[in-house]
Amino acid sequence: MKIGILALQGAFAEHEKMLGSLGAETFEIRQKHDLSRRFDGLIIPGGESTVQGKLLAELGMLDDVKAAIESGLPTFGTCAGLLLMAKKIENDSRAYLKTMDITAVRNAYGRQLGSFSAVAAFGSLGDIPMTFIRAPYISEAGEGVEILSEVGGRIVAARQKNMLAAAFHPELTDNTTVHRYFIDMIKNPR
Amino acid sequence: MINERFELNKNLAQMLKGGVIMDVTTPEQAKIAEAAGACAVMALERIPADIRAAGGVSRMSDPKMIKGIQDAVSIPVMAKCRIGHIAEARILEAIEIDYIDESEVLSPADDKYHIDKTAFKVPFVCGARDLGEALRRINEGAAMIRTKGEPGTGDVVQAVRHMRIMQTEIRRLGSLSPDELFDAAKDLGVPYELALYVHENKKLPVVNFAAGGVATPADAALMMMLGAEGVFVGSGIFKSGNPEKRASAIVKAVTNFEDAAVLAELSEDLGEAMVGINAQEIELIMEERGK
Numbered sequence: 001m002k003i004g005i006l007a008l009q010g011a012f013a014e015h016e017k018m019l020g021s022l023g024a025e026t027f028e029i030r031q032k033h034d035l036s037r038r039f040d041g042l043i044i045p046g047g048e049s050t051v052q053g054k055l056l057a058e059l060g061m062l063d064d065v066k067a068a069i070e071s072g073l074p075t076f077g078t079c080a081g082l083l084l085m086a087k088k089i090e091n092d093s094r095a096y097l098k099t100m101d102i103t104a105v106r107n108a109y110g111r112q113l114g115s116f117s118a119v120a121a122f123g124s125l126g127d128i129p130m131t132f133i134r135a136p137y138i139s140e141a142g143e144g145v146e147i148l149s150e151v152g153g154r155i156v157a158a159r160q161k162n163m164l165a166a167a168f169h170p171e172l173t174d175n176t177t178v179h180r181y182f183i184d185m186i187k188n189p190r
Numbered sequence: 191m192i193n194e195r196f197e198l199n200k201n202l203a204q205m206l207k208g209g210v211i212m213d214v215t216t217p218e219q220a221k222i223a224e225a226a227g228a229c230a231v232m233a234l235e236r237i238p239a240d241i242r243a244a245g246g247v248s249r250m251s252d253p254k255m256i257k258g259i260q261d262a263v264s265i266p267v268m269a270k271c272r273i274g275h276i277a278e279a280r281i282l283e284a285i286e287i288d289y290i291d292e293s294e295v296l297s298p299a300d301d302k303y304h305i306d307k308t309a310f311k312v313p314f315v316c317g318a319r320d321l322g323e324a325l326r327r328i329n330e331g332a333a334m335i336r337t338k339g340e341p342g343t344g345d346v347v348q349a350v351r352h353m354r355i356m357q358t359e360i361r362r363l364g365s366l367s368p369d370e371l372f373d374a375a376k377d378l379g380v381p382y383e384l385a386l387y388v389h390e391n392k393k394l395p396v397v398n399f400a401a402g403g404v405a406t407p408a409d410a411a412l413m414m415m416l417g418a419e420g421v422f423v424g425s426g427i428f429k430s431g432n433p434e435k436r437a438s439a440i441v442k443a444v445t446n447f448e449d450a451a452v453l454a455e456l457s458e459d460l461g462e463a464m465v466g467i468n469a470q471e472i473e474l475i476m477e478e479r480g481k
Contacts, residue, residue: 008445009208009229030446046205048229048265055227055445058438079205092264107264112288113311115198133201134266134288172201 001186004029004039006065008055010047010080014171018179019043032060041074041186044081046133046169049106052080053096062096069099074162074189076182082165083136090139100163101142108137108154108167118168122157123148128177130156130168137167161190199313199333202266202288203397206230206334206420210410210441211399213237213424217262223427226437230266230288232422233259238295238342239425239464242474247297250278253285260285268315273480274300283312289334290314292327294479295341295424304480307331317401319352319477321359321388325380328396335394337418338477339402342425344466346409348477349402353416356398364392402477405430405464407443407456414447431461 003019005012007028016026029035029042042065044052056062069075069085077085084096086104109116115133122128130151138155141147149157149166156167157178164185170178209229214220220231235251236244250271260267266288271278273292278299282290292305294317307314308331317338318324324335337356339349359378363385366374375385387395400413401422410421421444427437439456446452 007208011204011207013207014204031449031452047207048205048209050224050265051209051227051229051441054225055442058442111260111286112199112202112266112313113283113286115202117194117198131198131201133198133205169201172204 001025001041001183002027002039003041003043003186004034004037005043006045006052006081008047008059009051010045011169011171012043012045014169015043015045015078015179018171018176019183022176022179022183024183032064035061035064035068041076041182042068044075044077044084045171046079046081049080049083049096050094053084053094056084056096066097066099069097069163072162072189074164074182074186075099076164076166076185078166078169078171079133079135082138082167085163085165086138087142100160100165101145102138102158102160102165103140104136105139106136107134109135118151120149120151120156122177123181125177125181128170128175129173130170131172132156132168135167138165159185195311196308196331196333200396202313203315203334206266206399207397208445209420210437210444211268211420211422212427212437213422214259215428217258219428219433220259220262220267222434223437224263224265226434227441228265228437229420230268231259231263232268232270232291232424234270237425237428238476239344239429240342241295242342242472249296250275250281253281256282256287257285270296271305272296272299274298274303274305276305279305279310279314283310287312292316292332294338294476298479304330315399317477317480318356320355321363322378322380323481324356324394324398325378325384325388328394329381329384332396334397334399336399336401336422339400339404340472341402341476343403343472344405344426344429344464346403346405346412349400349404349413350416352402352477353400353413353418357417360388360392360394363388404440405466406460407439407453410440411443411447411453414444420444426464429464431463436460436463
């Protein structure tokens, strides 16, 4: 199994390390030609959505990535990655890949002083630690979107077919539950 | 609780990796920086080159000016306080700044003590010239490190020297036998626990950016090649002929620093670079501030 990690900006190395510890092979996607390699899953990491979104467009990768996700490529977005996949961002006129039927709120908990950690359930897989850094949340989820986690009444993790989105950063903890769930999505597609 | 806060603050720096943090002095410049792909902006009244030219005592910026920049952009906003100026830092925390740079670019308020950054909820980034300085700042609570370089010169030589020294010392510490670490920690002037972390992990315990004198996409790429995890660009952008284009090119150079063909394309036709002054031509040596 080979997983491509979008490495335009942000915390992509942390995903590489965690997937590596689970035995998955990874490589970094920095340019359009990297997308022509064969891979079974895609990670869109945390970072700044404005930076990653701009680079995706200007490096000519936006349409290719969107098409790959729409044709069923298992894709996991954390934080900025969630924003990039969202159909709509409530408090921002920008939208990027627009593949997932969710509306997100950006910087939903305010500035860095609003960053926090929590422990909450991830689907049926029990409680896991969650790190929220200037995080978004999902304010609306369309039909066909399965809600996996809620914290304080807000949706913070969800799945729609081949797409998994988390407002928090499992790659910053040592709990591998969410990454194992994603690997399972690749092995057993819906 | 303090430890949890420190983790969250370190984590924010991890989100900035692979990115460019740009100095801005107005909301308009902040918008240009955000549109060009900055992952954060540093709000300050005067960029280092102008601080150098103006002389005199240089202080924290007007909070109103900083708030104007916070309102103008959606990316993290940083601001500088003077070394050891606890009150300026408290003011920046009160306006909910995302990161405080306890910076040698401003006139030091305390020529002996740095701020006890563990007493704050907001994160701090600090400059360092070598591993000892970096680990001392981290011990004081800094959640991110950057090279000092020599700000406001457009001359990258000091940033290169500082990054080289840091990486060499990290490799050296990594190669020691465990019983040699106690003495190495003493020589570096740092706690044993931090020396042990570097020995075991072959890296700093926090994110390490390059800063000081970066003026071109090639400069930025050079710093990434030398091991920086991202780049601060101060005077280099808004002191150049075409800030939008240069800023955007530096952002792309940091992402694709290993691809020379891309760098060549990015370096074309950027207009006039910041004029710059050679570090040996200046009288005020900012990197000497705060050890």
